[in-house]
Amino acid sequence: MNSEKSPEFCCPVPIDGYDRIMMAHGGGGRLMHRLIEGLFLPLFNSPYLSARHDGAILEFGARKLAFTTDSYVVHPLFFPGGDIGTLAVNGTINDLAMCGARPLYLSAGFILEEGFPIETLRTVVESMSRTARENEVQLVTGDTKVVDRGKGDGIYVNTAGIGIVEANRPVSPAGVRPSDVVLLSGDIGRHGMAIISVREGLAFENPIESDCAAVASLVLSLIQAGIEIHCLRDLTRGGLASALVEIAEATQVEVAIQETAIPVCNNVRGACEILGFDPIYVANEGRFIAFVPPRDAERALSLMRSHPLGAGAVEIGAVNKGTAGIVTMKSSIGASRIVDMLSGEQLPRIC
Amino acid sequence: MCLAVPGKILSVEGDDPLLRCGRVDFNGAVKQVNLAYVPEAKVGDYVLVHVGFAINTIDEEEANKVFQYLREMGDLAELEDGEGE
Amino acid sequence: MKFIDEYRGRKAAERFARAIRKITTRPWTIMEICGGQTHAIVRFGVDTMLPPEITLVHGPGCPVCVTPVELIEKALEIASTPGVVFCSFGDMLRVPGLSRDLLSVKARGGDVRIVYSPLDALRIARENPERLVVFFAVGFETTAPANAMAVFQACQQGLSNFSMLVSHVLVPPAMEAILSSSDNLVRGFLAAGHVCAVMGYTEYEPIARKYGVPIVVTGFEPLDIFQGIYMTIRQLEEGRAEVENQYTRAVGRDGNRSAQRLIREVFEVVPRKWRGVGEIPASGLGLKTKYSAFDAETRFGVADRVVEEPSVCISGSVLRGIKKPHDCPAFGAACTPEHPLGATMVSSEGACAAYYRYRKFRTQESSTIPSGV
DSSP states (O other), X not given: OOOOOOOOSOOOOOOOSOSSXXXXXXXXXHHHHHHIIIIIHHHHOOHHHHTOSSSEEEEETTEEEEEEEEEEOOSSSEETTEEHHHHHHHHHHHHHHTTTEEEEXXXXXXXXXXXXXXXXXXXXXXXXXXXXXXXXXXXXXXXXXXXXXXXXXXXXXXXXXXXXXXXXXXXXXXXXXXXXXXXXXXXXXXXXXXXXXXXXXOOOSSOOOXXXXXXXXXXXXXXXXXXXXXXXXXXXXXXXXXXXXXXXXXXXXXXXXXXXXXXXXXXXXXXXXXXXXXXXXXXXXXXXXXXXXXXXXXXXHHHXXXXXXXXXXXXXXXXXXXXXXXXXXXXXXXXXXXXXXXXXXXXXXXX | OOOOEEEXXXXXXXXXXXXXXXXXXXXXXXXXXEOTTOTTOOTTOEEEEETTEEEEEOOHHHHTHHHHHHXXXXXXXXXXXXXXX | OTTTXXXXXXXXHHHHHHHXXXXXXXXXXXEEOOHHHHHHHHHHTGGGGSOTTEEEEEOSOOHHHHXXXXXXXXXXXXXXXXXXXXXXXXXGGGOOOSSOOHHHHXXXXXXXXXOSSHHHHHHHHHHOTTSEEEEEEEESTXXXXXXXXXXXXXXXXXXXXXXEEEEEEOHHHHHHHHHHSTXXXXXXEEEEHHHHHHHOSTTHHHHHXXXXXXXXXXXXXXXXXXXXXXXXXXXXXXXXXXXXXXXXXXXXXXXXXXHHHHHHHHEEEEEEEEXXXXXXXXXXXXXXXXXXXXXXXXXXXXXXXXXXXXXXXXXXXXXXXXXXXXXXXXXXXXXXXXXXXXHHXXXXXXXXXXXXXXXXXXXXXXXXXXXXX
C-alpha cells in the first residue's frame, strides 16, 4: 500500500519563476501582466503608462491626442474572418476608440523572414489598406526589416496609431464609479475559437469566423449622442474576464456580473464545451465593454443595438461598493464565484 | 478524466466497425467523431464524445429522470411539511 | 445545448440544495474523484449551496495531477530528442517535472504539439513518416478506449514511427488506497460518471461492501452533482452502503462492452505510481507485450529511469482529502497557478488551482456558508 508519510510542508524543487519568456507571457493573462508590472512599468516609469489604459492621452493645448501601439504575431496568418493585416489595423483602431478618440493615422512596421512569399505579403498589405480605407484612417509611415530564415515566424506586424480625442471627459479606468452599469457590445469567444479551430486537430467542419472588426464608429456614435462614458475596454486575448479584472484592479472597485447575461453564439459554445474552454477567457477582436452611469445605460444600449457591430449588445452587470479590486460572477445556478485572470493561455483539457 | 460532451449524430460512414465514424453536431460546431464504440448508434442519436470518440449513447428517457426525481422530491417535501404543522 | 443546459438551472439547483439541507442531520465527508466534477463544483459554486455539515473533498481525479514526476521526466527527455514530434493533451504541458515542463521544452525549440484526440497524433505520424511521433497517453479509464484504438490502428496500418508514452491510471484501486488509509475521513463517494460509462460500476460493489461506504455514480453538470450528493447523503443518513447510479442517461451497470474489449486487447493492468500518493499495485494500464513496439519507453530507452519523488508538497494530502488547499502555507503565496509547486496547482482541474481561481478571496455570499470550502 502507499506509505504513510506525515505531510511535510516542504515542497518539491519548484519551477522558481521562469527565467525565459514562455508562450503564456503573451497570453493576456496573469503572466503577461506580471511581466508588464514587474519589468516594463518600473523601468519606463511614466505616468501615462500608470494609467494602464489601451492608449496614452497626450495634451497639446486645448486638444488631446490618443496614441497607441500594438504588435501582431498571430498564427495562422489567415483565419476565417480575417488575417494578420485586418487584425493589425482593426486592433489599433480599437485601442484608439477605447480612449474615446477618432482614429486618424497609423504606422506599420514589418519584420519579414527571409523566404516569406511576396504574394502573401501583398495579400496582407492589401487587407491592411482596405481595412484602413473602410475606416477612414490613413497609413502614413512605415518600416520594413528582414531577418534570417528561421529567425522570424514569416511575418510580424507592428502598428502605432494616433487619434483625436472626441469624448468630452476622460475615458479611462479612473473614470469608473460605483453603480456604473457594465455593457457588452456583443457575443464573445469568436476570435479565439476561430484561431484555435484552424490549428491542427482542433478543426470544426464549418469554420467559426473571427469577430475581427473596427468598433470606432460604434464608439463615436455613443460619444456624439452625449452618452457619459466612464470607461471602455476592448476584449482581446484573455477575453472578457481579463478585461473586467484589469479594470477592477486598476480602479479598486468590485464588478459583479451575471453569467446568464453573457451572450455566446451556438457554435462557439459547442466548440468551447468540447475543448473544455470557458468562453469568458477566449479571445475577441471586435467586442468591447463600456462602463456608463445607470441613467445612460438604456440609451447607450439602444444606440449600440442600432449599429451593425453592436446588434447583440447587452447589460452584463454593475459596479458595486463591495470588495475592492475583484470581479464576481453569478453562475447559472445562482451561486457566486470570483473571476480571476488565467495565468497563461487556456489549454484544451481532457478532464 | 472526464470531459465528454453530448453531440447529435448527423451522418455515419465507414464499413469497418473500428473505423466507423460520423459527423457529430455540438450546438452548431460539427466534428468528425469515431463511432467504433457505439455500434448501435444511428443518425439522430445523441452520443457522449471524449477526445474524438463516442463512448456511449445518451438515453433520452433516462435523461428526464433527474427532473422526475426532483418533482417527486418536491412532492415528498410538501407532504412532510404538511405533516409537520 | 441539449443534455447540458437543462442541468444548469437555478430553480432546480435550489430545490436540490433545500432537499439536501432537509435530510442532513450530522457531519459527513464525501469525496468526488473526478477533476471534471471538481471543476463543475467550484465553477458553478455547488459547494456554496450545501449545508455546513457536508464537507466535500476533492480526490485524485485528475490524471494530470497524479502523473508521477518520473513519467514527466521521461516525457521531457523524449520530447527533447531531436526529430521527435511529441503530442499531448493540453493540460499536460504545464505539469512540472523536477525543474521544467513540456512548455519549456517547446520554448527551447522542441516540437511539442497539443492534440484533441490520440487519432490526431496518429494522423501526424501518417503525414510525417520520417519523424518519430510520440503520444502522451494520460488518463483514467475514460480515455483508455481512445488510446487503445490509436495503438490498434497504428498496428493495423503499420505506422512504425508512432509510439505512446503510457500513464493510464484506474479509479477503483485509488479509492481503495484512500479508504484503507488509517487517516481516512471519507464516508461516501461520488464515482466518476464518464469512467463508469466505459467500465460500468460492478467494480465498486465489493468496495462499497468491504468499507461500508455508499458510492453514487454521478454526472458532471450541477444538477447531476446535487442529485449525486443527495443520494449519497440519503444513504449515509439511512445507514446504507450501496452503489447507486445517478447518471443513468449515460451509464449502464456493465458499461461499454466494445470499449472494454479493445482496452483488454491492447492494455494490461500494471502497478503505477501516483504523484503525491506513492505506488498503488494494480492501479494502472500498460501496453501488452504484443504491442510493445509502440511503447515509447522501450523505443526511447527510458524504461529504466527512476526518479525520486521529491519530498511531498501537500498535494498528496490534498489529493487524499486529508488537507484542503488553504491548509498549505504555500497556497496562494509561494505556490500559485503561475508558479505551481505541485501537481494540484498546475492542472486547471487540480484542487488547488480550482480553489485559487474561484476562491482566492472570500465573497460576502460564500463566506456565510462555510461548508465544503
